[in-house]
Amino acid sequence: MTTPVYSDPPFQRTVFIYGALSLAAVAMGLIWGAIFYAAGLWPILPGLSLVIAAGLIGLLVIQRKHLHQNRLLMLQLGYLALIVYFCLYIDIPTPSAPRISHQFLLVLGIAGYIDYIRQKSLAQVLILLACGISFVLFVALQNPLSVESPIPDEIRAIGIWFNAITVVLLIAICIYVLRREFVRDGQILRDLQIAMRRDQLxxxxxxxxxxxxxxxxxxxxxxxxxxxxxxxxxxxxxxxxxxxxxxxxxxxxxxxxxxxxxxxxxxxxxxxxxxxxxxxxxxxxxxxxxxxxxxxxxxxxxxxxxxxxxxxxxxxxxxxxxxxxxxxxxxxxxxxxxxxxxxxxxxxxxxxxxxxxxxxxxxxxxxxxxxxxxxxxxxxxxxxxxxxxxxxxxxxxxxxxxxxxxxxxxxxxxxxxxxxxxxxxxxxxxxxxxxxxxxxxxxxxxxxx
CATH class of the missing domain: 3.20.20.450 (EAL domain)
Structure with missing residues (x-):
C-alpha cells in the first residue's frame, strides 16, 4: 500500500477533485431527496441515501487523510456502481425526457485518468474501461431492462437542466486540474534541466x-x-x-x-x-x-x-x-x-x-x-x-x-x-x-x- 504525501501538489489536486465529487454527491443527494420526498416518490429515497453516504464517506476519508490508492479505487467503484444503478432503475429515458445520469460516467472517467497519471495501475485502467463501456452502452441502449420510469416527466425535465449543469461544472473542474497537471509537468522538466546545469541536484x-x-x-x-x-x-x-x-x-x-x-x-x-x-x-x-x-x-x-x-x-x-x-x-x-x-x-x-x-x-x-x-x-x-x-x-x-x-x-x-x-x-x-x-x-x- 502506498501512503500518499498530502503536501505533494499532484496528490493535492487528486484530493481536490474527489472532494468536489464527494461534495457534489452529498449536495445532489440532499436536493433530489427533498424533491422526491415532497413529490411522494419514497421508493427512490434509499438509492439517494446511498449517494449521500458515498459522498460523506469520501469527504470523511479526505478529511482524515486516509485517501491512499486502494481507497481511491474503492471510491471510484462505489460511484460507478451507483451511476449504473441509477441509469438502469431510476433515470429511465422517455420520449420527452432523455437520460442524463450516464454523463456522470464521463466525470468519473476523467477523474480516474488524472489519478492514473499520478500513479499508474492495472486496476485504474480497468475502472476507466468500465466507465467508457458503460457510457457507450447507456447511449446505445436507452432502456436495456425495459423498466418504466419511476419519476414523472415534469420532474425529469427539471433534472435534465440541474444534472447537466452539475456535469459541466465537474468536467470543468477536472479539465482545470488536468491542465494544471500538464503545465506543472512541463515546468518541472524545464526546471530539472536548469537544476542539472546549476548543480541543484x-x-x-x-x-x-x-x-x-x-x-x-x-x-x-x-x-x-x-x-x-x-x-x-x-x-x-x-x-x-x-x-x-x-x-x-x-x-x-x-x-x-x-x-x-x-x-x-x-x-x-x-x-x-x-x-x-x-x-x-x-x-x-x-x-x-x-x-x-x-x-x-x-x-x-x-x-x-x-x-x-x-x-x-x-x-x-x-x-x-x-x-x-x-x-x-x-x-x-x-x-x-x-x-x-x-x-x-x-x-x-x-x-x-x-x-x-x-x-x-x-x-x-x-x-x-x-x-x-x-x-x-x-x-x-x-x-x-x-x-x-x-x-x-x-x-x-x-x-x-x-x-x-x-x-x-x-x-x-x-x-x-x-x-x-x-x-x-x-x-x-x-x-x-x-x-x-x-x-x-x-x-x-x-x-x-
Whole structure:
C-alpha cells in the first residue's frame, strides 16, 4: 500500500477533485431527496441515501487523510456502481425526457485518468474501461431492462437542466486540474534541466553492508530541492525525466558526480575500500555512445573502475540482448561490475544470468518484505540465493527493514544487504562521517560514536 504525501501538489489536486465529487454527491443527494420526498416518490429515497453516504464517506476519508490508492479505487467503484444503478432503475429515458445520469460516467472517467497519471495501475485502467463501456452502452441502449420510469416527466425535465449543469461544472473542474497537471509537468522538466546545469541536484547514499554488518559501499540516489517548490520526490521527477527523454542526460550527471565522489574517497584511507552502485536506465544504456561516455567519465574523474557497480533492470535488454552483452563486456573489461536489479520480478531474468556478464543479483524488496520461513517469498528467495551461489554471483537483498529479516536472509546464505534497517539514504557529509566511524576494526553498521 502506498501512503500518499498530502503536501505533494499532484496528490493535492487528486484530493481536490474527489472532494468536489464527494461534495457534489452529498449536495445532489440532499436536493433530489427533498424533491422526491415532497413529490411522494419514497421508493427512490434509499438509492439517494446511498449517494449521500458515498459522498460523506469520501469527504470523511479526505478529511482524515486516509485517501491512499486502494481507497481511491474503492471510491471510484462505489460511484460507478451507483451511476449504473441509477441509469438502469431510476433515470429511465422517455420520449420527452432523455437520460442524463450516464454523463456522470464521463466525470468519473476523467477523474480516474488524472489519478492514473499520478500513479499508474492495472486496476485504474480497468475502472476507466468500465466507465467508457458503460457510457457507450447507456447511449446505445436507452432502456436495456425495459423498466418504466419511476419519476414523472415534469420532474425529469427539471433534472435534465440541474444534472447537466452539475456535469459541466465537474468536467470543468477536472479539465482545470488536468491542465494544471500538464503545465506543472512541463515546468518541472524545464526546471530539472536548469537544476542539472546549476548543480541543484545532489546525491544521496544508501548504505550496503555484508553479512557481518560491515559497511561495503552504498547505492547512489538522486535528490532535488527546488528553489521555490522545495524537495521534489524522485518518484515524480525521475518519471517525468523518462517521459521527457531526459534520462540519458540525468544519468550522465549522476555517473559523473558518483565517479568524482569515488575519486575523492580513494585518497581517504577510511573510505577507499567502499563501492558505489549506480542505476542505469534503459534509455541511457541504448545511447550509441554509452560505452564511450562511461569510460570517458571514469577516466576523467580518476575513479577506480573496480569500485563502480552499474545496476541494470530487465528492461535494458528488451532491445537487443547481443547489443547489451557486447556493451556490458566492453565495460567489464575495464573492471566495472554489473548488478541485475529487481531480480525475480521479470520473465527473462534467468536467461540474462546465462548470457550477460553479471556479477551480482539484487533480490527485489517485494520478496524481502514477505521473507519468512514457510512463505512462498521465502521459498523463492531460497531458490534465488542458491542460483546465485551456483553461478558464483553475489546476492544482495534490498528492502531489509527489520533485524529478523536480516537474520533470516543471512541464514539462507545472502551475502549483502540494503534497506532501512541499516539506514535511509544519507547526504554525502552524513554518509562519509558515519563511514569513517565504521572503518574502525569490527565496527558494525550503523556505527555509534
Amino acid at each position: 545532489t546525491l544521496a547514499f544508501q548504505p550496503q553492508v555484508n553479512a557481518k554488518g560491515r559497511l561495503i559501499g552504498a547505492e547512489v540516489l538522486m535528490r532535488w530541492t527546488h528553489p521555490t517548490r522545495g524537495p521534489i520526490s524522485p518518484a515524480i521527477f525521475i518519471a517525468l525525466a523518462e517521459e521527457g527523454d531526459l534520462m540519458p542526460e540525468l544519468g550522465r550527471w549522476v555517473l559523473r558526480k558518483a565517479c568524482e565522489t569515488l575519486a575523492a574517497w580513494q585518497i581517504d584511507p577510511d573510505l577507499k575500500q567502499l563501492d558505489l552502485a549506480i542505476n542505469v536506465s534503459a534509455r541511457q544504456f541504448v545511447q550509441p555512445d554509452f560505452v564511450a561516455q562511461v569510460s570517458g567519465i571514469v577516466r576523467a574523474s580518476g575513479a577506480s573502475p573496480k569500485r563502480i557497480k552499474l545496476e541494470l533492470t530487465e528492461s535494458v535488454a528488451l532491445s537487443s540482448l547481443e547489443l547489451v552483452k557486447s556493451r556490458m563486456q566492453s565495460l567489464a573489461d575495464l573492471g566495472i561490475r554489473f548488478s541485475l536489479d529487481d531480480f525475480g520480478t521479470g520473465y527473462s531474468s534467468l536467461n540474462y544470468l546465462r548470457n550477460l556478464p553479471v556479477q551480482e543479483i539484487k533480490i527485489d524488496r517485494s520478496f524481502t518484505n514477505e521473507a519468512r520461513e514457510g512463505s512462498r517469498s521465502g521459498s523463492l528467495i531460497r531458490s534465488i540465493i542458491q542460483i546465485g551461489h551456483d553461478l558464483e554471483l553475489v546476492v544482495l537483498a534490498e528492502g531489509v527493514e527489520t533485524h529478523s529479516q536480516f537474520e533470516y536472509l543471512k541464514g539462507l546464505g545472502c551475502q549483502e544487504f540494503q534497506g532501512f534497517y541499516f539506514g535511509a539514504a544519507l547526504s554525502h557529509d552524513e554518509f562519509t562521517a558515519k563511514a569513517r566511524l565504521a572503518a574502525r576494526p569490527d565496527c558494525i553498521w550503523p556505527p555509534t560514536t
